[in-house]
Each structure stands twice: as structure tokens, then as C-alpha cells.
Amino acid sequence: MIVLMKLRDSPKRLSRLRRDVGGMSRRALSQTLYKLEQEGAIIETRTVTIPPTVKYEITDIGRTLLERISALPATSKGTRRRGP
Numbered sequence: 001m002i003v004l005m006k007l008r009d010s011p012k013r014l015s016r017l018r019r020d021v022g023g024m025s026r027r028a029l030s031q032t033l034y035k036l037e038q039e040g041a042i043i044e045t046r047t048v049t050i051p052p053t054v055k056y057e058i059t060d061i062g063r064t065l066l067e068r069i070s071a072l073p074a075t076s077k078g079t080r081r082r083g084p
């Protein structure tokens with residue numbers, strides 16, 4: 001969810017995204033980006049430069065997913081269990 005939130009406003013280069021997500025390891029970020037891309041939530045764009053430039057951008061699917069995830073806490077507050 002944090003990756004989608006960071007991409008919500010504009011596409012970001014990998015290095016900027018890594019700084020923005022903070023405590024996430026490089027491997028965890030790479031796996032998350034891969035899974036989000038496979039699901040169609042983000043698009044990876046590679047530009048052939050020296051060094052290569054990689055940008056990530058949220059898709060309409062990603063925006064929908066982010067909206068639905070963001071709505072969960074508001075929904076779950078009214079459905080808490082009481083007692084064992």
C-alpha cells in the first residue's frame with residue numbers, strides 16, 4: 001500500500017521511490033514492485049540511458065486498489081468483535 005501511495009501523485013524513479021518508502025529493504029521493494037506490476041497496478045518504464053533510468057507509475061487499476069484499501073479502516077471500525 002505504501003508504494004501505491006507514493007506513486008499516487010506522479011511517476012517516480014526507482015532511487016526516489018526507495019528513499020520515499022524509507023525502511024523497506026531493496027529486496028522487499030523489488031519484490032513488491034514486481035508483484036504490483038504483474039497485477040497491473042503499476043507500470044515500469046525503462047529508458048536506455050547511461051545509467052539506465054527506470055520509472056514507476058500507478059495505473060487505473062492501482063488507483064482503484066488504493067481507494068479500496070484506504071476505505072477498509074473506515075469500514076472495519078463499525079464491525080469490531082466484542083468479547084471472546
